[in-house]
Amino acid sequence: AYYALNMYPPIEPYDSGTLKVSDIHTLYYELSGKKDGNPVVFLHGGPGGGVHEKDRQFFNPEKYNIILFDQRGSGKSTPTASLEDNTTWDLVKDIEKLREHLKIDKWNVFGGSWGSTLSLAYAQSHPDRVKSLVLRGIFTLRKTELDFFYQNGASHLFPEAWEEYIAPIPEPERRDIVLAYHAQLNSVDEQTRLTAAKAWTKWEMATSKLYMDPEHIAEAENDHFSNAFARIENHYFVNSGFMRDGQLLEKQEIDKIRHIPTIVVQGRYDVICPATTAYDLKKVWPEIELHIIPDAGHSSREPGTSKKLVEATDKFADL
Numbered sequence: 001a002y003y004a005l006n007m008y009p010p011i012e013p014y015d016s017g018t019l020k021v022s023d024i025h026t027l028y029y030e031l032s033g034k035k036d037g038n039p040v041v042f043l044h045g046g047p048g049g050g051v052h053e054k055d056r057q058f059f060n061p062e063k064y065n066i067i068l069f070d071q072r073g074s075g076k077s078t079p080t081a082s083l084e085d086n087t088t089w090d091l092v093k094d095i096e097k098l099r100e101h102l103k104i105d106k107w108n109v110f111g112g113s114w115g116s117t118l119s120l121a122y123a124q125s126h127p128d129r130v131k132s133l134v135l136r137g138i139f140t141l142r143k144t145e146l147d148f149f150y151q152n153g154a155s156h157l158f159p160e161a162w163e164e165y166i167a168p169i170p171e172p173e174r175r176d177i178v179l180a181y182h183a184q185l186n187s188v189d190e191q192t193r194l195t196a197a198k199a200w201t202k203w204e205m206a207t208s209k210l211y212m213d214p215e216h217i218a219e220a221e222n223d224h225f226s227n228a229f230a231r232i233e234n235h236y237f238v239n240s241g242f243m244r245d246g247q248l249l250e251k252q253e254i255d256k257i258r259h260i261p262t263i264v265v266q267g268r269y270d271v272i273c274p275a276t277t278a279y280d281l282k283k284v285w286p287e288i289e290l291h292i293i294p295d296a297g298h299s300s301r302e303p304g305t306s307k308k309l310v311e312a313t314d315k316f317a318d319l
């Protein structure tokens with residue numbers, strides 16, 4: 001329950017809406033907490049993961065105006081799972097469109113996993129709009145990062161789940177599993193797409209916590225969630241996030257955001273976004289506060305991680 005994770009109690013939005021951001025894409029967003037409070041925008045993971053009602057609970061609702069939205073093709077945004085006009089830089093533009101739509105000048109940014117990737121890309125593109133950054137499970141989509149989780153690395157720690165993940169891929173295609181999945185996730189045959197989407201998603205859900213969580217794993221059985229999550233993640237990964245390898249960690253990029261108060265929370269046993277990337281970020285950006293949680297994996301909702309994330313948002317609540 002939320003108190004065991006040191007999170008704030010469940011709350012309902014005080015408002016929600018949709019925002020048309022391109023010829024085909026419309027975003028779903030929702031506002032919670034204090035209407036005229038300190039604004040914070042939550043950038044969800046995946047990409048393609050969508051927001052979850054529990055994501056509102058990382059923030060003090062008496063202090064923050066909490067803004068959650070589903071990125072292109074994710075969650076309640078439409079068209080679901082669409083890969084058209086769906087790139088990192090389209091999402092960065094969407095965040096600015098949402099900020100202007102909500103008449104916000106500057107805001108705090110919170111993101112984990114892919115959400116940390118997008119937070120860094122957004123801050124480096126619009127540093128003057130970012131009051132603070134709280135990042136979890138640092139992910140910068142370098143080839144080494146993708147290879148570790150999707151080709152050869154995490155597979156050594158979760159051999160049972162790995163066997164299920166590679167099952168849909170014929171042996172000869174296993175030398176590039178992400179590419180092989182791209183073919184199946186974009187197949188003309190709907191059943192092929194769905195089978196691949198569930199196997200892809202189950203691999204991530206099975207490995208996201210220090211202790212495997214059957215309830216979390218069962219979320220992969222949700223067709224709508226898995227289809228969007230798998231198709232959009234795979235699309236971004238085969239395109240290397242539409243960035244140069246290591247771009248977000250380049251000194252010239254970090255110099256643009258070095259002044260922004262930033263707290264990073266990283267699980268020691270995160271096998272999806274291993275701690276080495278958070279450490280590389282710290283080496284190029286020593287000004288950040290880096291907390292490595294000794295008994296956590298990748299998920300935002302493991303006790304040590306959620307406690308530290310709430311401490312971080314409490315620290316920035318009056319900025």
Ligand SMILES: CNCC(=O)c1nnc(C(C)(C)C)o1
Nearest residue numbers: 045046047049050113114115
């Ligand atoms: C490689 N993807 C990591 C990521 O962004 C992620 N992992 N789990 C999630 C959800 C919480 C959205 C399922 O996102």
